[in-house]
Amino acid sequence: MLQESKLEALAPYRPRKGEECGIFGVFGHPDAAKLTYFGLYALQHRGQESAGIAVSDRSQLRHYKHMGLVPDIFKEETLQALRGDLSIGHVRYSTTGSSLLCNAQPFVVSHGGDYYGIAHNGNLVNAVPLRYELEAQGAIFQSTMDTEVIMHLLARNAGCGIEEALVRSLGRIKGAYSLVMCTKDKLIGIRDPRGFRPLCLGQLNGGYVLSSETCAFDLIEADYIRDVEPGEILIIDEHGLRSLHPFPPAKPAYCIFEFIYFARPDSNIFGQNVYLFRKRLGHLLAREHASIKADLVMPFPDSGNYAALGFAEASQIPMEMGVIRNHYVGRTFIQPSQAMRDFGVRVKLNPVRELLQGKRIALVEDSIIRGTTTRTRINALRQSGAKELHMLVSCPPHRFPCPYGIDFSTKGELIAASHSVEEIRKFIGLDSLNYLSLDGLLEGARCSGGDHPYCLACFNGEYSVPQEGQMRKDCFEAF
Numbered sequence: 001m002l003q004e005s006k007l008e009a010l011a012p013y014r015p016r017k018g019e020e021c022g023i024f025g026v027f028g029h030p031d032a033a034k035l036t037y038f039g040l041y042a043l044q045h046r047g048q049e050s051a052g053i054a055v056s057d058r059s060q061l062r063h064y065k066h067m068g069l070v071p072d073i074f075k076e077e078t079l080q081a082l083r084g085d086l087s088i089g090h091v092r093y094s095t096t097g098s099s100l101l102c103n104a105q106p107f108v109v110s111h112g113g114d115y116y117g118i119a120h121n122g123n124l125v126n127a128v129p130l131r132y133e134l135e136a137q138g139a140i141f142q143s144t145m146d147t148e149v150i151m152h153l154l155a156r157n158a159g160c161g162i163e164e165a166l167v168r169s170l171g172r173i174k175g176a177y178s179l180v181m182c183t184k185d186k187l188i189g190i191r192d193p194r195g196f197r198p199l200c201l202g203q204l205n206g207g208y209v210l211s212s213e214t215c216a217f218d219l220i221e222a223d224y225i226r227d228v229e230p231g232e233i234l235i236i237d238e239h240g241l242r243s244l245h246p247f248p249p250a251k252p253a254y255c256i257f258e259f260i261y262f263a264r265p266d267s268n269i270f271g272q273n274v275y276l277f278r279k280r281l282g283h284l285l286a287r288e289h290a291s292i293k294a295d296l297v298m299p300f301p302d303s304g305n306y307a308a309l310g311f312a313e314a315s316q317i318p319m320e321m322g323v324i325r326n327h328y329v330g331r332t333f334i335q336p337s338q339a340m341r342d343f344g345v346r347v348k349l350n351p352v353r354e355l356l357q358g359k360r361i362a363l364v365e366d367s368i369i370r371g372t373t374t375r376t377r378i379n380a381l382r383q384s385g386a387k388e389l390h391m392l393v394s395c396p397p398h399r400f401p402c403p404y405g406i407d408f409s410t411k412g413e414l415i416a417a418s419h420s421v422e423e424i425r426k427f428i429g430l431d432s433l434n435y436l437s438l439d440g441l442l443e444g445a446r447c448s449g450g451d452h453p454y455c456l457a458c459f460n461g462e463y464s465v466p467q468e469g470q471m472r473k474d475c476f477e478a479f
């Protein structure tokens with residue numbers, strides 16, 4: 001860890017991204033810190049690297065953040081010390097590479113006698129040129145996160161008042177950002193004009209809450225009011241709610257991968273329930289690949305569960321839980337190193353040999369990113385005596401990197417970027433490999449007829465907001 005810190009300290013500037021994270025905010029509740037703790041607990045699936053909470057008592061902003069999981073970071077006495085009725089919180093997702101406390105959020109700064117806190121979900125595509133510009137003007141950065149760029153822009157415009165400062169600062173940034181921010185007396189929720197990442201508004205005992213996903217509202221028994229709209233700046237203070245829409249409307253680009261993989265199935269995001277969305281994808285997979293002959297359908301739990309339910313229902317092939325998950329191991333896709341990922345697979349999923357022996361199995365999976373995790377899992381199923389292994393993936397192949405904050409920002413991280421479906425099948429060791437079509441995915445999203453509000457860039461390469469800055473040849477080389 002010490003060595004990693006040293007490397008980071010000596011390395012040239014390579015901004016890390018706001019990334020796929022969970023954000024939460026509370027206004028007007030005496031237990032703001034505790035509610036935020038529970039909110040982050042519900043959003044833990046969105047980030048397991050670090051977590052933090054900042055709370056305002058209207059005169060001071062206290063914050064605490066650390067590496068690790070929410071329940072390990074916050075103890076009762078920590079939450080009691082975070083006094084106030086206005087708070088923001090953040091859980092951060094891990095990507096390959098060093099992970100440092102200085103990159104944990106919320107970021108809290110003091111400027112001109114006031115203070116500001118920010119928690120960010122998403123990734124700015126023009127963070128590199130903005131950071132160089134700000135550094136040339138004398139700005140000193142504490143972290144390698146793109147989120148800090150927003151704070152510097154805000155500080156430069158702070159003299160105009162918070163609303164104008166926000167409009168001017170956000171007008172400079174591009175890409176994916178859902179933000180919860182606080183000043184000493186305001187909670188602010190913001191979504192970028194395309195609305196890549198979700199952000200919802202709820203109400204609890206006369207106060208207001210903001211969350212990446214509605215599952216956090218269920219836990220604290222808050223009522224969902226509405227989504228923060230794409231391009232909206234929602235200011236919550238003692239006068240109530242005030243909504244600004246200062247930017248020209250843009251075609252929405254909601255991240256469809258939130259539905260396929262990332263969000264919790266008990267959440268509603270972008271106006272739809274995640275569980276039912278995934279189940280529909282399973283139905284459509286069964287329709288598109290009706291020729292698959294199998295004795296049983298099984299998912300790799302948990303993210304494949306709901307598409308597998310839909311596939312089994314539509315194909316009328318019985319579904320079994322052929323591998324058992326150890327729930328006390330983190331999500332393999334977001335462990336920090338390849339070595340840990342492989343270890344995580346072995347620890348996490350154990351096949352039920354007696355169920356699988358001699359069987360033709362239709363395996364339903366939500367996605368294949370690098371392919372290495374799937375290969376390890378398939379190898380374990382072969383060793384358990386499965387006769388045939390047919391994989392059905394509930395989305396099209398990921399051929400293009402995501403610059404908007406999901407953990408495959410380079411082509412090198414995507415097996416489908418450089419391999420055909422047949423090559424992937426062979427690499428993984430399957431008898432057949434079958435993806436849902438892009439039309440099928442859009443039908444699952446209840447969008448037919450061409451027009452839709454979703455980002456599909458990792459499937460079709462059509463980027464609504466292009467990357468800017470010092471890019472290498474493949475444009476989305478890791479920062």
Ligand code: SF4
Nearest residue numbers: 255257402455457458
């Ligand atoms: S490129 Fe893919 S993962 Fe990234 S925002 Fe778009 S749909 Fe989501």
